[in-house]
Amino acid sequence: MSNIKNAFAGGKAFIPFITCGDPDIDTTYKVVIEAVNNGADLIELGIPFSDPTAEGPVIQEANIRALSGGITTDKVFDLVRKLRETVTIPLVFMTYANVVFSYGADRFIRTCSEVGIDGLIIPDIPYEEKEEFTPYCDKYDVDLISMIAPTSEDRIAKIAKEAKGFIYVVSSMGVTGTRSSFSNDLSHITEKIREVTDVPCAIGFGISNPEQAEKMASISDGAIVGSAIIKILAQYGKDAPSKVGEFVKSMKDAVRKA
Amino acid sequence: MNKVKKEGRFGIHGGQYIPETLMNAVNELTAAYEHYKNDPEFNRELQELFNEYANRPSRLYFAKKMTEDLGGAKIYLKREDLNHTGAHKVNNVLGQALLAKKMGKTRLIAETGAGQHGVATATAAALMGMECVVFMGEEDTKRQALNVYRMRLLGAEVIPVKTGTATLKDAVSEAMREWTNRVSDTHYCLGSVMGPHPFPTIVRDFQAVISKEIKQQILEKEGRLPDVVMACVGGGSNAIGTFYHFIEDKDVQLIGCEAAGRGVDTFETAATIATGKLGIFHGMKSYFCQDEYGQIAPVYSISAGLDYPGIGPEHAHLHDIGRASYVSVTDDEAVNAFEYLSRTEGIIPAIESSHAVAHALKIAPTMDKDKIIVITISGRGDKDCAAIARYRGENIYE
Numbered sequence: 104m105s106n107i108k109n110a111f112a113g114g115k116a117f118i119p120f121i122t123c124g125d126p127d128i129d130t131t132y133k134v135v136i137e138a139v140n141n142g143a144d145l146i147e148l149g150i151p152f153s154d155p156t157a158e159g160p161v162i163q164e165a166n167i168r169a170l171s172g173g174i175t176t177d178k179v180f181d182l183v184r185k186l187r188e189t190v191t192i193p194l195v196f197m198t199y200a201n202v203v204f205s206y207g208a209d210r211f212i213r214t215c216s217e218v219g220i221d222g223l224i225i226p227d228i229p230y231e232e233k234e235e236f237t238p239y240c241d242k243y244d245v246d247l248i249s250m251i252a253p254t255s256e257d258r259i260a261k262i263a264k265e266a267k268g269f270i271y272v273v274s275s276m277g278v279t280g281t282r283s284s285f286s287n288d289l290s291h292i293t294e295k296i297r298e299v300t301d302v303p304c305a306i307g308f309g310i311s312n313p314e315q316a317e318k319m320a321s322i323s324d325g326a327i328v329g330s331a332i333i334k335i336l337a338q339y340g341k342d343a344p345s346k347v348g349e350f351v352k353s354m355k356d357a358v359r360k361a
Numbered sequence: 362m363n364k365v366k367k368e369g370r371f372g373i374h375g376g377q378y379i380p381e382t383l384m385n386a387v388n389e390l391t392a393a394y395e396h397y398k399n400d401p402e403f404n405r406e407l408q409e410l411f412n413e414y415a416n417r418p419s420r421l422y423f424a425k426k427m428t429e430d431l432g433g434a435k436i437y438l439k440r441e442d443l444n445h446t447g448a449h450k451v452n453n454v455l456g457q458a459l460l461a462k463k464m465g466k467t468r469l470i471a472e473t474g475a476g477q478h479g480v481a482t483a484t485a486a487a488l489m490g491m492e493c494v495v496f497m498g499e500e501d502t503k504r505q506a507l508n509v510y511r512m513r514l515l516g517a518e519v520i521p522v523k524t525g526t527a528t529l530k531d532a533v534s535e536a537m538r539e540w541t542n543r544v545s546d547t548h549y550c551l552g553s554v555m556g557p558h559p560f561p562t563i564v565r566d567f568q569a570v571i572s573k574e575i576k577q578q579i580l581e582k583e584g585r586l587p588d589v590v591m592a593c594v595g596g597g598s599n600a601i602g603t604f605y606h607f608i609e610d611k612d613v614q615l616i617g618c619e620a621a622g623r624g625v626d627t628f629e630t631a632a633t634i635a636t637g638k639l640g641i642f643h644g645m646k647s648y649f650c651q652d653e654y655g656q657i658a659p660v661y662s663i664s665a666g667l668d669y670p671g672i673g674p675e676h677a678h679l680h681d682i683g684r685a686s687y688v689s690v691t692d693d694e695a696v697n698a699f700e701y702l703s704r705t706e707g708i709i710p711a712i713e714s715s716h717a718v719a720h721a722l723k724i725a726p727t728m729d730k731d732k733i734i735v736i737t738i739s740g741r742g743d744k745d746c747a748a749i750a751r752y753r754g755e756n757i758y759e
């Protein structure tokens with residue numbers, strides 16, 4: 104069992120997503136520290152990929168900014184080593200299958216475990232392909248996070264039964280990006296999940312303000328926010344850390360009410 | 362070692378590396394295809410579309426002048442360029458559009474590189490009364506402006522994709538994103554033998570008509586099988602269509618011709634087998650041009666249709682087991698072959714197909730006169746004339 108359960112131990116969780124190296128690695132470091140100090144319960148660190156097919160324009164552009172700034176997988180591991188000198192909350196990577204595969208799955212996941220990464224979110228690894236990485240995840244005790252979508256229907260139970268760490272419930276169809284409306288079936292999905300597992304589930308994709316975060320946390324165990332944070336980074340660049348901190352605080356206050 | 366399940370795999374390649382949001386859509390497609398592929402009514406309708414609408418069977422033409430000029434093996438051209446819409450792409454599109462219609466879908470989306478697949482999809486959508494949206498890299502909308510106009514004329518919406526290298530790979534990514542947005546009424550009509558299972562199998566099966574016909578036609582004309590069959594490879598659909606019914610005939614050599622761009626020793630290349638390594642992208646495990654951290658390479662070829670950093674999983678497997686060989690052909694060699702076939706046989710091949718012609722120009726003279734080569738001319742070159750003129754320094758614009 105990884106450290107991830109601790110993120111949900113103190114009530115509803117708030118989970119920010121941050122693209123590593125956008126606009127540079129020092130800013131990422133500061134943003135993570137601000138997020139932790141302002142109440143983040145778990146942080147998703149994105150390792151940029153050249154062609155992120157599950158991402159909308161906001162996160163696509165963050166990937167491009169980070170890659171053109173020279174970020175690499177090894178530099179992201181170094182960042183995590185440095186973060187772990189002070190940060191104790193669970194940290195997970197969010198990246199694409201080829202980033203893990205090309206590094207060597209064994210070597211990548213072993214390094215995750217060494218530097219203190221608790222889980223992996225890989226949107227292009229569905230249930231059917233998870234054995235690509237689960238043998239190494241089991242070996243090094245890193246959780247491969249399962250995703251469940253509004254179209255999952257009869258797949259929900261089998262995915263949830265084998266889920267580890269937490270379950271990422273995708274709020275709506277399409278790619279990442281801020282939204283004004285969500286699938287209206289979400290509580291139905293989280294109820295189905297709870298019938299088969301007590302692994303916590305958090306909702307993400309499109310959440311951008313405290314009202315939405317509160318609502319999503321009220322029907323699950325937490326809210327995940329990506330694009331709204333990346334927009335702050337796109338706007339403020341190196342000056343973003345304190346702004347992200349304020350935003351995280353407002354979101355954490357909202358999920359506490361849920 | 363990983364235990365990998367067999368369904369949708371070609372050796373270690375293939376699979377379904379896609380977001381959960383799409384899993385039920387591809388499962389639904391797999392089930393529908395399994396049902397209809399053996400359905401007599403479906404096959405009758407498809408055959409009728411092939412024959413009456415697409416102008417099949419396509420000719421197997423003996424290129425007498427080219428054969429005499431090269432002084433070696435006898436050369437036959439499989440004339441997919443004579444199909445309605447001007448390329449092999451229509452074979453796959455008619456199959457998928459008919460399947461989508463049977464599944465109750467009302468909207469087709471597609472990616473396109475050279476625009477041939479987009480034109481074919483727009484055509485099928487017009488014929489079958491379906492809505493059509495085509496994603497095309499902005500760079501390609503410029504190199505293939507005529508095809509953009511054709512798609513719009515046929516009633517399709519063309520969306521220029523500005524992300525990444527603004528070419529075929531980005532168009533595929535954007536079409537996938539759009540599919541996750543809207544699966545209930547929409548079929549993603551993928552244009553090559555790539556992407557997640559079941560696409561590589563479905564597209565292969567619809568393109569296999571090429572080798573089925575070649576086999577019949579060459580037996581009629583020559584009373585024996587060819588020594589070599591060859592085709593250009595982008596994702597690999599015309600090539601797998603050309604190879605498929607010969608895979609078990611071990612004496613028939615299978616050759617795929619990849620785009621080397623400015624050369625396989627430069628960064629401006631799209632030759633996946635020559636320069637790529639094993640990876641996972643666009644729903645499949647296969648070979649991809651990529652850097653040491655798995656970032657997909659910004660590939661280049663003069664040919665928009667071959668300008669893709671990957672190769673279909675069945676080709677990757679045929680390469681692994683040594684059943685097919687893959688060679689690379691530069692821009693320069695392809696342009697020379699484009700001009701050569703035009704002058705020698707009065708046939709203007711697509712710049713994609715010219716890559717296969719170029720390799721034939723190299724090997725035919727080295728072979729005995731009693732040997733037979735079949736080259737698939739995957740499409741016609743009208744769409745490329747302006748770009749080739751520019752390549753030669755003549756500034757004509759469409």
Ligand SMILES: Cc1ncc(COP(=O)(O)O)c(C=O)c1O
Binds near residue numbers: 554
């Ligand atoms: C005429 C022609 N040939 C070949 C190709 C390459 O595709 P494939 O390798 O799938 O046959 C294209 C793609 O656009 C094309 O238009």
